[in-house]
Amino acid sequence: MAKERFFNLPVLILIASSFMLGMSEFIMVGILPDIAVGLKVSEVTVGNLVSLFAFVYAPVTPLGSALSARFPRFATHMTLIGVFLAGNLLCAFAPNYAVLMAGRILIALVSGTLVAIAMTYAPDVTTDTFRTKFIAWVFSGFSIASVVGVPVGTWVANAFGWRWAFHLVNALTVVLIIGMVAVLPRNSHAAKIGFLSQFRLFFDRRIQLGVLDVVCGAAASYVFYTYLTPIMRDEVHVPEQYLSVGLVIFGAACLWSNLYGGKLADRG
Template sequence: MPLSLLSLAVAAFGIGTTEFVIMGLLPDVARDLGVSIPDAGLLVSGYALGVVIGAPLLAILTARLPRKATLVGLMGLFIVGNVLCALSPTYGLLMGARIVTAFCHAAFFGIGSVVAADLVPRNKRAQAIALMFAGLTLANVLGVPAGTAFGQWLGWRATFWAVVGIGLAALVALVLLLPGRIPMKQSRILTEFRVLKDRQVFLAMVISVVCSASLFSVFTYISPLLRDVTHFSAEAVTGALLLFGVGLTAGNMLGGRLADWRLMPSLIGTLVVLIVVLAAFTGTSASTVPALATLLVWGVLAFALVPLLQLRVVDTAHAAPNLASTLNQGAFNLGNAIGAWIGAVAITHGIAYQHLPLVGVALSTTALGLSLLSARLDRPALEGVREGA
């Protein structure tokens, strides 16, 4: 794998840390700003909606710009957004700062995925994408637990200042390690948007939305779940998040290999096992060791889906991969917002934290049905290719 992929992974580490660390700091942020935990959870939705809004907007604004300059500029925007997060004195201003930070997310991962895939042979594309996303998963192994502990020690604002430092390191890595000239297909952006009319492209993005909603309907509230149901201390929650991050990292790399092997069967099989694990979590969350084991397996399965779905979108939208890849990041984060909101609604209406994984079960089952439909729609196209041969 080219060394230049490392620069994308470092940037992904910074972006992943700022996106996910808010989960570990949720009680502290809520207490400091005088809002409820469900209201603080909407900071996750606000960030996710910022990604959704930023995806098409920045896809249009950066369509004709050089890839390296675009990625460097997006990281600059990320740094500015985190500075604003650290300085925000109120809930409303923090929400606005999170949205500013989120604007770079979709375009960076969308463009970065295509750049990563173009830097390696065709049979290693999903593994290259997974390597870039390894930065995102390592953020959960290192960035989120460290950021949570740092925030509990020095205050949650200190965590965002630390993320600013990560962003500066990522900016330097992009400048030094990315090739100066990265090939890109020239096309008209409005013409590329027509790819959304393809039912398989649209369906792949809807599956991304639902899979992400399944994860975040539970993960957004994992800190209070572990405290109230498993009876973990604040320090133990940090350790549990570290274990979950290990699972995410392993799952991401596993998903890359599965996608390069057999994409759709791997997607369907992963969703089946995920449904079983989430259902089991309603029982295992009451005991320490079973809860930790379930968290680990859940993490593996949840992020094995990421490279599978990202490559599925790039493959089905071969006429406009940059745009589709960017919009799929918006789809993932639309799912984040929907999932965090569904979780908040469930808690507000009396669903116990212990039973929150059942919301994830329902959403994962929906994703499984859509994946089976997409696989069924593939068959006529494959049969046509065989007949033509």
């Protein structure tokens, strides 16, 4: 009997979609000083976009995930990825801080829901044996973005200007959309419970503790990560050409923890 393959084309496309979401979310980290200079605002003001992103992302994600389950999955997926692309285009061509903020809000509105939709493909693109591994890898797309995407985006920004970092995301997103249209299944799994019923889960103490754990971990990580580039540059005095190395090291640690967490879950 042939050995089951985990990394088939649909799985790789869904991991790549998570990577693009992570790259778009975290790219601000590496190019924050460049944007501040380009738009003539302070680095703290640009850094506030990370907080704004989180404030929009957090409440919209459960609402968007619940609502998306009531509509055809593939059409919803493609519509939201289109909104994601529009948000990044706004960022790339933003003439001022207000337009950049609008673009970041658009991206935050759909990013969490896109990850949730990607998870629903698990029964269609992999076997029960690899279900937990699939979830771990989709989440790890964000960490892969911090290992590869953010340093690459930082290098592009340093070489060609910060707008080209967003242009890179846009170009890769177009390629990703073509891949999604080509390989993702079109079937849907309609929601069998009401919209409000889905939120009863949040009254479960175990769910509350799980959410709290993620919130505390993300808060501790992102507060530091947001200003990692200025910290390395101004406090540690790391030369500009080595800033990407620091971002790679931090991202690699995040990636390892995600993948090792998936292995621990399989043992449980």
